[in-house]
Amino acid sequence: MSFTLWFVGLPSCGKSTVARRVETKLKERGFKVENLDGDNVRQNLHPELGFSKEDRGTNNRRIGFICKLLNKNDVVAIVAAIAPYREYREKVREMVEEAGRFVLIYVECPVEVCRSRDPKGLYEKAERGEIKNFTGVNDPFEAPQEGECQIKIDASEQSIEQSTQAVIDGLELLGLVEPRSASGLTTEEEEVVKERLRNLGYLD
Amino acid sequence: MSFTLWFVGLPSCGKSTVARRVETKLKERGFKVENLDGDNVRQNLHPELGFSKEDRGTNNRRIGFICKLLNKNDVVAIVAAIAPYREYREKVREMVEEAGRFVLIYVECPVEVCRSRDPKGLYEKAERGEIKNFTGVNDPFEAPQEGECQIKIDASEQSIEQSTQAVIDGLELLGLVEPRSASGLTTEEEEVVKERLRNLGYLD
Numbered sequence: 001m002s003f004t005l006w007f008v009g010l011p012s013c014g015k016s017t018v019a020r021r022v023e024t025k026l027k028e029r030g031f032k033v034e035n036l037d038g039d040n041v042r043q044n045l046h047p048e049l050g051f052s053k054e055d056r057g058t059n060n061r062r063i064g065f066i067c068k069l070l071n072k073n074d075v076v077a078i079v080a081a082i083a084p085y086r087e088y089r090e091k092v093r094e095m096v097e098e099a100g101r102f103v104l105i106y107v108e109c110p111v112e113v114c115r116s117r118d119p120k121g122l123y124e125k126a127e128r129g130e131i132k133n134f135t136g137v138n139d140p141f142e143a144p145q146e147g148e149c150q151i152k153i154d155a156s157e158q159s160i161e162q163s164t165q166a167v168i169d170g171l172e173l174l175g176l177v178e179p180r181s182a183s184g185l186t187t188e189e190e191e192v193v194k195e196r197l198r199n200l201g202y203l204d
Numbered sequence: 205m206s207f208t209l210w211f212v213g214l215p216s217c218g219k220s221t222v223a224r225r226v227e228t229k230l231k232e233r234g235f236k237v238e239n240l241d242g243d244n245v246r247q248n249l250h251p252e253l254g255f256s257k258e259d260r261g262t263n264n265r266r267i268g269f270i271c272k273l274l275n276k277n278d279v280v281a282i283v284a285a286i287a288p289y290r291e292y293r294e295k296v297r298e299m300v301e302e303a304g305r306f307v308l309i310y311v312e313c314p315v316e317v318c319r320s321r322d323p324k325g326l327y328e329k330a331e332r333g334e335i336k337n338f339t340g341v342n343d344p345f346e347a348p349q350e351g352e353c354q355i356k357i358d359a360s361e362q363s364i365e366q367s368t369q370a371v372i373d374g375l376e377l378l379g380l381v382e383p384r385s386a387s388g389l390t391t392e393e394e395e396v397v398k399e400r401l402r403n404l405g406y407l408d
Contacts, residue, residue: 034276045266046266062249066273069240069270072238073236073238073277074236075277
């Protein structure tokens with residue numbers, strides 16, 4: 001069964017960066033992966049949508065539909081999108097799970113840290129009232145609770161590399177990705193090697 | 205390289221029926237295939253869209269974006285949608301061809317024949333003015349010309365089976381599908397069989 005990884009979190013929390021690293025890791029392990037970056041999808045799918053609650057819901061729903069189609073065809077879908085409303089996240093989960101596993105990854109980061117990392121100065125603009133509906137400043141973010149998210153990343157304490165590893169570890173625990181041993185082999189590959197050694201009389 | 209098959213034609217010309225048969229044939233040959241039926245996509249992706257020229261363009265563009273994502277991941281995309289405007293079809297072609305081959309299949313059928321096959325009586329309703337923007341009655345259909353469509357089906361003369369075969373033949377000619385010989389094997393499979401017979405001394 002394929003799966004969808006949906007990274008949620010405040011603007012500039014680092015979700016797109018970690019999502020891209022995870023994408024690379026999964027491709028290295030032989031998965032087909034499509035990374036649907038929130039900004040890119042908005043541009044291509046529906047540039048006319050804004051950031052009202054309703055438009056955010058529509059954005060999430062449509063991305064969810066695409067994830068479902070990808071999962072149905074054994075393509076892992078990765079999404080980095082704020083997705084601030086629980087009710088829309090739950091609708092997406094329902095839709096995706098008709099075809100694959102939906103894994104919500106909460107990229108947790110205090111708003112002050114996000115603000116300090118913000119390369120485009122969007123937080124400041126929002127604070128000056130130049131941007132409306134800016135999540136974390138003048139628009140709500142309903143943080144995923146324990147029961148809702150499958151993996152949580154502490155993006156203010158962990159390095160990008162640590163966060164990426166935490167996601168891979170989480171996927172292994174969920175049984176979606178084959179664990180690698182210290183040898184760098186999957187348990188399946190290890191079994192093949194052991195079998196050969198056994199046949200050659202080197203192992204009992 | 206993967207590909208997108210876009211079946212265009214008047215309402216009730218038979219495009220969805222042939223599209224489903226082609227889907228089955230391609231799956232039998234080992235392709236991963238996603239069939240994006242026009243009505244189904246509208247329901248799931250954007251039920252709020254109507255049938256104005258602009259809305260039809262938006263519908264086509266979004267489906268095209270999904271086809272591109274599927275093709276990028278080696279999934280064949282099949283679409284059955286009226287797509288009456290040449291300019292939007294050309295935009296879709298441009299977008300899809302960033303990732304795969306775009307094959308326009310024109311399911312040609314005289315409007316009287318479509319009307320006689322129409323199971324829901326939509327043509328009659330449109331003629332009575334109960335449906336607006338109904339392609340073939342009170343909305344235009346810009347039939348694809350020679351240069352635009354890669355495969356043309358005569359849906360009033362051919363049986364569904366013949367139309368399906370015409371599409372498969374066309375895909376073989378375009379080099380997108382491996383031809384099958386009279387033996388039912390692909391040329392590649394035939395080569396393997398020949399090689400074995402050669403090794404056994406049955407063939408020079």
